[in-house]
Amino acid sequence: MSEVSGLHRDDRLATLTGWGRTSPSRAYLVPVHDEATAVDEVRGAGARGILARGLGRSYGDSAQNAGGAVLDMTTLNQVLSFDSVSGIVTVEAGISIDALITLFLPQGWFVPVTPGTRSVTIGGAIAADIHGKNHHVAGSIGNHIHSIDLLFADGQVRTLSPDQSSDQFWATVGGMGLTGVILRARVQLTKVPSAFINVQTQRANNLDELMERQIDLEHKYPYCVAWIDCLSKGSKLGRGVITAGSFADISQLPSNKAARPLDYEPATTISAPTMAPSGLLNRWSVAAFNEAWFRKSPKHRQDEIQSMATFFHPLDGVAGWNALYGRAGFIQYQFVVPEDAAEVVRTAIERLSNIQAASFLAVLKRFGAGNLAPMSFPMPGWTLALDIPTGVVGLSHVLDGLDELIAQAGGRVYLAKDSRMRSELLPMMYPRIEEWNHTRELMDPNQHFRSDQARRLHR
Amino acid sequence: MIDALGQPQSVFLAGGTSEIGLAIVRELIGPRVDRIVLAGRNLSQMAQDAEPFQVSGHTVSIVELDVEDTAGHEGALDSVFSQGDIDIAIMAIGVLGIQSDDERDVDSAMRTIRVNSTDSIELTFRTFQQLVQQGHGTVIVLSSIAAVRPRRANFIYGAGKAGLDAFVQGLIELGNEVGIKVILVRPGFVRTKMTEGMAEAPFSLDPIDVAKDIKNAIGKGKSIIYSPAQIGPLATALKVIPRPILRKLPR
Incomplete structure (x- = not known):
């Protein structure tokens, strides 16, 4: 207790959050310019451990280490x-x-x-x-x-x-x-072959149609994803817009682009207001946006040439868009369920819609095969990702219920997005966790490497 | 860790037999709290209070802590924090004293003032520093409406709480700078064993009401809470009412 003054005065102390801007914690933030710095810091790590952090785009608390050291790797x-x-x-x-x-x-x-x-x-x-x-x-x-x-x-x-x-x-x-x-x-x-994508767009009027068309399109194109309107109900539930595509061949480009097919200029970004009032994104504004977006999308459009950035990274055009959710921050909820449990996607949309959890961004995609990593998220099946402001009444209860449903269906929640799941469900969702624990134990027996998320989930 | 929806996993109650404190613990624990630490003097009472929490699946540990034994604060807190992070610390410490005795006996009065003021400040500050060390956390401190406007009937207790209250107002600001959330609670007359037999004041409430007010206020990001909320403006009014009139008001 005699050293407490250190944490008050040290300039290197920073308050860190994830992209969702919830659950802040304080840590020593050390910029890493070379390997030697990182080695020194790891060797000198104290009881609260150490963790590497990149650009802070994980949504929850996975790149924070309260009371310990965080290496700024950027x-x-x-x-x-x-x-x-x-x-x-x-x-x-x-x-x-x-x-x-x-x-x-x-x-x-x-x-x-x-x-x-x-x-x-x-x-x-x-x-x-x-x-x-x-x-x-x-x-x-x-x-x-x-x-x-x-x-x-x-x-x-x-x-x-x-x-x-x-x-x-x-x-x-x-x-x-x-x-x-x-x-x-x-x-x-x-x-x-080029810096452009040959894009196919299809609109679907409900979830079944959306899934069907997505399966069809992903057989034909290497890139495929659907945007879902999570606020639509009844017969329109799960309506959305699928975009699929592949990198365009030079022959597919208009002549001005074909002359310089690899030209790439990231679009200049506009900035979101940094002090957005909480509630700017509410169910009315989001519903209006969703309606407009759905209607503006063509029922069917083929061979539209889009820039790489427009196709892959539409939100990068709005710098700091996470600030739109205001001080209270937001949650991103992403899960995957096996193919045969696709109904869970419908249940999730229904339950979130019932508590009027406005989701500005909801994305549905079908994963292919997973890989050998025991803690990797993707598995064959459907993945749904959505944003929810933290202030929605009853949110915790609904998400806890969905977590259970997902775990029982053999699915899982994405740890890079997670900021609130119950630790008991982790072994159900990631059944190979024991194998991973064993390897981690050999690699880092004293758990030098720690994060707030690990403190929350791994016990 | 407190999650993105403000739900804690561990709660520490200093003043482990405090009815208001226990009500706050009951209100804050949800599906995620799995560790509760009760710290206080009366070990057998705490063991009894722990039972319902244990029955509902929480791990409860009990730590011996005497607020007046300031030399023992550090050791007691070390054993509280050595068991793992504390997400929310509740400081439900202090004594009401017996005003009539305290008025006649300066030693007794000074004890009431010391426990509620410097002893409580010391434990609160040491707890705060532990939270600073762990890099996250919330501390809830129970003050009193008497700290804002001491009355004839409770000014000795009020004087002590006023010291704590002033300190915690500053701690809120320090906490802002170092990432620790500090919440100052000023309840009115709460019906507990401590106030048993006393004439009830207007806006009297039960411990559970205070706990609910605190939970709501935390959700709204408030750092100073009156419970019930109506006594906030009342306290302000009492400050400007001329003393001769105040004297004639019911308590």
Whole structure:
């Protein structure tokens, strides 16, 4: 108790939250410019442990470490080497997907997997084993990593790959930073003919139709996702708009674009107001938006050429959009259920609609096969992701009920989004957790690597 | 950890036999609380109070803590916090004293003032520092309407609570800077064993009412809570009522 003054005065102390801006906690935030800094910090970690953090896009408390140290990895962000024949790039973990795209798309290479935002680091992407619109053909990011240089709790850096040290590699993929600090990774990029997407759009009037059409479209296109209007009820329940596509061949581009097919300029961003009043996004404003969005979407449109950024990252056009939810913040709820439990998706939409949980963003996608990582989120089946403001009355009870339904159906909640699930359900949702615990125990016996989410969920 | 919807996993009650404190614990625990720590002097009473929580599946631990034994604060808190993080700490400490005795016996009066003021401040401050060390948490401190407007019938108790109340007002600000949420509660007349046999004041309430008010106010992000809410404006009014008139009001 005699050292308490330290936590009051130290300039390095920062209050951290996830993208949902809920559950803040304080930690020593250490910018990492080189490997030596990271090694020193890991070796000197105190009783509250240490954790790597990227761009802070996980929604809940998974990149926070209350009372301990947090390594800001975004300053360790260089490309170390690139093989233009194989498309394998070696990068430092703090590099963003945005930077990778900006550097390599003009050379005809694209990231193998991108989430709905370019503002994630490669380290964070691996730790969450992120997925994208091409999961049904490409799997998650872990499937495209040749090796990881991981800083272990003992201060040693070891190279992990799926062939050698396979257990430790796959425990780190989807391990939410709890096995060590990812310093570098070798990533397999994907060759693309242009920086444009040939997009197919279809509107569906209810959930069954939406699912049917999505299954049909994903057989034809490597990228596919549906936006769902979660506020529509009755016969319109689950209506939405599916967009699918593939990178356009030069022959498909209009002549102005065909001349320079790999030109890529991320759209300039507008900023959301930083002090938005809570409740700006309420069920009326969201309902109005959803109605407009649904009506503006074509019933059926083929071969529309969109820029990469428009297709993959529409929200990156609005910087700091999370502030639209105001001070109280919001929850993102994402789950997956096996194919045969698709009814859970309907139940989720119904129950959330009943408590008028306005979801600005609701996205439905069908996953393909999962990978070898015991804590990876994707599994074959349907995944629904939605945003909900925290102030909705009865929300906790409804989500607890949905969690149980999902767990019983053999599904799971995505840890990179989670900020509130009950710890008892974790082993049900992630049945291979014991295997992962065992590997983690070997890698970090004293649990140096800690997060608020781990404190909440792993007991 | 407190989750995104404000639900705690662990609760610490200093003043482990306090009826208001226990009511707050009952109100705050939901499906997520699995650890409750009761700290106080009366071990057998706390063991009894722990039972219903244990029956409903919570782990309860009991720590011996005497607010007046300030030298023992640190050791007691170390054993509270050594069992894991505390998400919400409830400071339900203090004594009402017997005003008629305290008026005649300065030693007795000073004890009432010390327990409610400096002893309570010390325990609150040490608890706060523990939360600062763990990097997160909320501390709820029970003050009293008597701290805002001491009356003839309770000014000795009120003087002590006023010291605590002033300290905690500042602690709210410090907490803002260091990421700890501090909540100051000023209940009116609460029907408990402590007030048994006393004439009830207007707006009297039960411990459960105070607990509900606190839960609602936390949800709204308030840091100073009157319970019931109506006594807030009343306290302000009492401050400006001339003393000769105040003297004639019922208690």
